[in-house]
Amino acid sequence: MNPWYSVLISLFIVIGLVLIALIGVGSIGLNSLFGVYIPYVAFAVFIIGFIWRVVEWARAPVPFKIPTTGGQGKSLPWMKHEKLDSPFTTGQVIVRMLLEVFLFRSLFRNVKGELRGGPRLTFASSKWLWLFGILFHYSFLTIVLRHLRFFTEPVPQWVQLISSLDGFFEILVPTFFLTDAAFLLAATLLFLRRVVIPQVRYISLPNDYFPLLLILGIGISGILMRQVFHVDLEKVKELAIGLAAFSPTVPKELGSVFYVHLFLVSVLAAYIPWSKIMHAAGVFMSPTRNMANNNRAVRHINPWNYPVKVHTYEEYEDDFRAKMKEVGLPVDKE
Amino acid sequence: MSLEGLPKPENLHIDFEAPQTDWMETPTTFRSGTFSFPAAPKNIKYMGMANPREWSPTEEDWKLPDNWRQIILDGLKERLEKFRSFRLFMDICVRCGACADKCHFFLGGGDPKNMPVLRAELLRSVYRKDYTLAGKILGRMVGARDLDLKVLKEWFYYFYQCTECRRCSLYCPYGIDTAEITMIGRELLNLVGLNINWVQEPVANCFRTGNHLGIPPHGLIDMWEFCVDDIENVTGIRVDLPVNRKGAEILMVTPSGDYFADPGTYTFMGYLMLFHELGLDYTWSTYASEGGNFGLFTSHETIKRLNAKIYAEAKRLGVKWILGGECGHMWRVIHQYMDTMNGPADFLEVPKSPFTGTVFENARSSKMVHITEFTSDLIKHGKLNLDPSRNDKVIATYHDSCNTARAAGLLDEPRYVIKAVCNNFYEMPENTIREETFCCGGGAGLGNDENIEMRMRGGFPRANAVNYVRDEHGVNRLLCMCAIDRATLTALMHYWAPDVEVGGIHELVANALIMKGEDERKTDLRGEPLPGMEDMEEEEDV
Known part of the structure; x- marks a missing residue:
């Protein structure tokens, strides 16, 4: 699909979603639909869908132990074993996985190959994707955790701590969160990267642009409602606590931009289980990363291992017995 | 081995520029020197495998069984149920492109379908069409496409243009292993008798x-x-x-x-x-x-x-x-x-x-x-x-x-x-x-x-x-x-x-290795004189 078409169609869908919320709440007044029912349905789809997908993966067996080894395996006692990249024990696998999940270690390896005249290739470390990725994921996580202050009363201390650290510089009123800026920056960079690098543009699908633009929409609407439209956060909290307690009341005068934000979040939640964002769960189950390189020491069982037709030694000897005897090879049957 | 038909290394054209056409629209051309010959029927027959026959990738008719499409789709379903790796690798790629310049075939040829991500998409697109709801409804919009003869021929070309080296899987943030995808891709191709002689004869x-x-x-x-x-x-x-x-x-x-x-x-x-x-x-x-x-x-x-x-x-x-x-x-x-x-x-x-x-x-x-x-x-x-x-x-x-x-x-x-x-x-x-x-x-x-x-x-x-x-x-x-x-x-x-x-x-x-009772070594195993033995070699020649 033409890349520009993919970008545009994703953009139109996100704009369409914004309009749906604006019209639905602003013109038709479907506040309960957008404030209660859609979020509930979306959240249910998210939870059930997420579990569904994970169960679907988990149901497929792992017939072979196929870790990708990234360093010296455990071998002779005096040979230095790379425990993280070639884990031998479950503990070492767990450490490898933790580093993968929390620090994106494989992405950190990234090396860019460049073609020069000759022809000649040069390689240079390239950490941009890793940096954008880390920035994006950690600011996203912080923002999600910060939002817990809307769902809890009293607000747990660690949530307050995150919020106050995040707003450390106390710029603007209300305080502008650092992670909001980091988040928008990272999402924009990830988007630009996709559009600018020719190879990445060539492989990108609407499924790649849409979630990024949707997430950008969520970020922008969130900042707008906080910094520009000054949505009443007490009322937001009233709705949020009601939703969490399953006895929602829809406060009046929440402002359309809040509903846009909430609707886009609902769409994202419902979209996640059917999208590539499931990599968040999938990374834990990847057999090339979550298995130990102890193949020859600990036998792995394939649950569907079945007998196959082989060419037995007896058949082989039958084929070649005379010749074998001629050259003095021992035979089992004279 | 014949290197004669090839341009000199300095003239070998490598271009990382992607074609103008979208990859799903870019046809596969079987250019001499870039693909392997099909398996001889006797080698398929001996193993009791499918569809032994004489055929050529450059000809239009690949002499496939009438129900080849069903065979492949059934095979795909079976493997999705048998290999968690395969199912997961079909689902979780985010197309970040970290693997793109890790493949030696891409680095040496520049064909975007040799970027590991796209090699996998060749199969993923078919998977999406038949096994995901979005793919069924939205088709091309979500990168899904029907399995037709063109796709099958593309699979044959590119799954026999991957050496299962796993270099890409090292850099993939989710450990997606193209070797696994290629192995299963080839397994599917084998179900309808698409294999190469340099594999099947051995x-x-x-x-x-x-x-x-x-x-x-x-x-x-x-x-x-x-x-x-x-x-x-x-x-x-x-x-x-x-x-x-x-x-x-x-x-x-x-x-x-x-x-x-x-x-x-x-x-x-x-x-x-x-x-x-x-x-x-x-x-x-x-x-x-x-x-x-x-x-x-x-x-x-x-x-x-x-x-x-x-x-x-x-x-x-x-x-x-x-x-x-x-x-x-x-x-x-x-x-x-x-x-x-x-x-x-x-x-x-x-x-x-x-x-x-x-x-x-x-x-x-x-x-x-x-x-x-x-x-x-x-x-x-x-x-x-x-x-x-x-x-x-x-x-x-x-x-x-x-x-x-x-x-x-x-x-x-x-x-x-x-x-x-x-x-x-x-x-x-x-x-x-x-x-x-x-x-x-x-x-x-x-x-x-x-x-x-x-x-x-x-x-x-x-x-x-x-x-x-x-x-x-x-x-x-x-x-x-x-x-x-x-x-x-x-x-x-x-x-x-x-x-x-x-x-x-x-x-x-x-x-x-100094062996017990050996003669003084004058040459290495290749028959080349050892260091300091060059002269003796000449003397003997005289």
């Missing part, structure tokens, strides 16, 4: 005679005795050649490439000399005369059918454990598949070196030890009398095979052995060795003559790194422990780096 040969080259037992004895004669010429010692001997302690299995042609033969001679000098109680087998396993390039079932011989023969001969020679993909099979497929090998004992007493704990279950594990242990314990200066003419670098590096983690054993037997050793640049090693360009059954242009392109990143150490340090020998490498790298060096020779590790071990 498979059929190995099934029948025990080795890829189809050498019958009496032929093996000839070849092996020829090596014994050569050793006698160099050392004056006639080494033992135990074959099919019951009651030996160890069964030795090596790839047939080691005894079939130079420079593999020198490595084979190296094993014979080492074992003779040690007085190792071992045997070769004619029935299990192949360590390699082209089943890996065919289907999981074929891997198992061919691999079964090794344990079966170990049991029949009553050995205690198994030793394996220098090979790449063989070690993927031995390390990651054999025990699961054909084990448990409970009739064998945990391998223990008879000379050092070292117990190979890492092979406790599979009971099979890699030759460099065995030899490095011997060297560490001072069990070998070595004179590395005999290899002083060799300025070596070492190429890690993809499979021993990324599917086993056998990285330092070979280096330890090399450094003990060779004084001049230089590593290639760091992003091209160890777990980041580049493929020779001809693995996974693609090392055939007709595919020569793709091989030279795919091997370019490796050759590029060799050129670097050749220019910096005067490297003249590219060492490797893989039989496919020894064949394909030789051609690759001929094209990209003509003054670099290729060889195995145990060739250098044997050169350096």
Whole structure:
């Protein structure tokens, strides 16, 4: 699909979603639909869908132990074993996985190959994707955790701590969160990267642009409602606590931009289980990363291992017995 | 191998620019030099596999069964249910592109469908169409497409343009392994009889005679005795050649490439000399005369059918454990598949070196030890009398095979052995060795003559790194422990780096090995005069 078409169609869908919320709440007044029912349905789809997908993966067996080894395996006692990249024990696998999940270690390896005249290739470390990725994921996580202050009363201390650290510089009123800026920056960079690098543009699908633009929409609407439209956060909290307690009341005068934000979040939640964002769960189950390189020491069982037709030694000897005897090879049957 | 049709290396056109057309719209052209010939019907028939017939990729009609589409889709469904890896890799790719410039075929050719992500999308697009709701409804919008003949032909071209080297999987943030996708892609193609002869013939040969080259037992004895004669010429010692001997302690299995042609033969001679000098109680087998396993390039079932011989023969001969020679993909099979497929090998004992007493704990279950594990242990314990200066003419670098590096983690054993037997050793640049090693360009059954242009392109990143150490340090020998490498790298060096020779590790071990009662060595195993012996050679000639 033409890349520009993919970008545009994703953009139109996100704009369409914004309009749906604006019209639905602003013109038709479907506040309960957008404030209660859609979020509930979306959240249910998210939870059930997420579990569904994970169960679907988990149901497929792992017939072979196929870790990708990234360093010296455990071998002779005096040979230095790379425990993280070639884990031998479950503990070492767990450490490898933790580093993968929390620090994106494989992405950190990234090396860019460049073609020069000759022809000649040069390689240079390239950490941009890793940096954008880390920035994006950690600011996203912080923002999600910060939002817990809307769902809890009293607000747990660690949530307050995150919020106050995040707003450390106390710029603007209300305080502008650092992670909001980091988040928008990272999402924009990830988007630009996709559009600018020719190879990445060539492989990108609407499924790649849409979630990024949707997430950008969520970020922008969130900042707008906080910094520009000054949505009443007490009322937001009233709705949020009601939703969490399953006895929602829809406060009046929440402002359309809040509903846009909430609707886009609902769409994202419902979209996640059917999208590539499931990599968040999938990374834990990847057999090339979550298995130990102890193949020859600990036998792995394939649950569907079945007998196959082989060419037995007896058949082989039958084929070649005379010749074998001629050259003095021992035979089992004279 | 014929390099004649190829442009000179400096004129080989490489372009990373993507085509104007979207990849789903870009047709596959079967250009001479970039694809492998189909399997001969007899080789498919012998294995009892599907649709044996004469056909050609360049012709319109591929002579497929009428219901080929259903066969493939059913096969796809079955594999989604049998392999978590496959199902997961179909679902979780985010197309970040980290893998794009990790593939040697992309780096040497620039075809975007050789970016691992796109190679996988060839299959994913069909998966989405038939197994995801969004794909069913939205089609192209979500990267889904129907499986038609065009797609099938594209699969054939690109799944036989991947060497299953796993380099991309190292850099993938989710560990998506293109080797896994290619293996299953090829399995599906095999269901309708789309396979290549350079894979299928070794498979059929190995099934029948025990080795890829189809050498019958009496032929093996000839070849092996020829090596014994050569050793006698160099050392004056006639080494033992135990074959099919019951009651030996160890069964030795090596790839047939080691005894079939130079420079593999020198490595084979190296094993014979080492074992003779040690007085190792071992045997070769004619029935299990192949360590390699082209089943890996065919289907999981074929891997198992061919691999079964090794344990079966170990049991029949009553050995205690198994030793394996220098090979790449063989070690993927031995390390990651054999025990699961054909084990448990409970009739064998945990391998223990008879000379050092070292117990190979890492092979406790599979009971099979890699030759460099065995030899490095011997060297560490001072069990070998070595004179590395005999290899002083060799300025070596070492190429890690993809499979021993990324599917086993056998990285330092070979280096330890090399450094003990060779004084001049230089590593290639760091992003091209160890777990980041580049493929020779001809693995996974693609090392055939007709595919020569793709091989030279795919091997370019490796050759590029060799050129670097050749220019910096005067490297003249590219060492490797893989039989496919020894064949394909030789051609690759001929094209990209003509003054670099290729060889195995145990060739250098044997050169350096001081054997009891040997004549004064004048030449190495290749018949080249040793350092300081050039004059004597000439005198003798007179």
